[in-house]
Amino acid sequence: MKRRIIKIDEEKCTGCGLCAAACHEGAIGMEGGKARLLREEHCDGLGDCLPACPAGAISFEEREAPAYDHKGAAAAKTARTSAPPPCGCPGSRSETLRREPVSSSVRADAGSELTQWPVQIRLAPTAAPFFSGADLLVAADCTAYAYGAFHQHLIRGRVVLIGCPKLDAADYAEKLAEIFARNDVRSVTVARMEVPCCGGLENAVRRAVEASGKALPCRVVVISTDGRIVSG
Structure with a gap:
C-alpha cells in the first residue's frame, strides 16, 4: 500500500541516535553508526522523530510500504520503556540536560557543568540552538581525566566538544x-594535553577558525x- 512514511538522509545523519530514542514504536535503529528505518511496519508516519533530529536528516515521503502494524508497534513500545537509549549514551539528547540533586555526601562544586549533548565532535550537529551565542570549549578527551577541576574551571559557561x-x-x-560558519559562536577555548599528538587538535581548531572566515577569539589551555x- 502507498502511505506516508519517514525518510532518513544518510549524508546528513550524524549518528547521534536521538531519532531512534524518540521513536516510541522502535521503527528506527542504529546500524553502522547511522540511523536506519528498520521496521517500516512500525512507522506510523506521525514524525515524533523529526523534531529530535538536530541535523535535519529526517523528512516525510509518500511511497509503497507495509501497512502500519498497530499491535506490533504497541508491543515494541512497551518493550522499549525499560531499555537504554539506542545509541548507548545515557540521557542522550540535544536539549539542556536535567540536573540531579547533589548528594549530601558529595561536595556541591563536584556537580556536572555539562549543558548539552552530544559532546563528541564527530557526533555533534553542525547547527544547533545550543551553539547560538556560545563560548565553545574544544577539548582533547584526556584533559577531563587529567585535570581535576575540568568541569568547574573549563566547562562552566561553555558548550563543549x-x-x-x-x-x-x-x-x-x-x-x-x-560549526563556526553556521552558528553565532562567540569564542573558542582549546583544552589540550602537553603531549605532541594533542597539537593536532589545536591545529584543527586554528584552521577551522580561518576557514570559517570569522574573527573568533581563540585561547589555548595546555594541561x-x-x-x-x-599555559593558558
Whole structure:
C-alpha cells in the first residue's frame, strides 16, 4: 500500500541516535553508526522523530510500504520503556540536560557543568540552538581525566566538544569550520594535553577558525600529564 512514511538522509545523519530514542514504536535503529528505518511496519508516519533530529536528516515521503502494524508497534513500545537509549549514551539528547540533586555526601562544586549533548565532535550537529551565542570549549578527551577541576574551571559557561586527533581517523577542521560558519559562536577555548599528538587538535581548531572566515577569539589551555595547567 502507498502511505506516508519517514525518510532518513544518510549524508546528513550524524549518528547521534536521538531519532531512534524518540521513536516510541522502535521503527528506527542504529546500524553502522547511522540511523536506519528498520521496521517500516512500525512507522506510523506521525514524525515524533523529526523534531529530535538536530541535523535535519529526517523528512516525510509518500511511497509503497507495509501497512502500519498497530499491535506490533504497541508491543515494541512497551518493550522499549525499560531499555537504554539506542545509541548507548545515557540521557542522550540535544536539549539542556536535567540536573540531579547533589548528594549530601558529595561536595556541591563536584556537580556536572555539562549543558548539552552530544559532546563528541564527530557526533555533534553542525547547527544547533545550543551553539547560538556560545563560548565553545574544544577539548582533547584526556584533559577531563587529567585535570581535576575540568568541569568547574573549563566547562562552566561553555558548550563543549571533545575528541582525540590521534585515535579518530578524521580531520576535525572541516566539521569545526562548518560549526563556526553556521552558528553565532562567540569564542573558542582549546583544552589540550602537553603531549605532541594533542597539537593536532589545536591545529584543527586554528584552521577551522580561518576557514570559517570569522574573527573568533581563540585561547589555548595546555594541561600537563600530572594534572596542572601549564599555559593558558
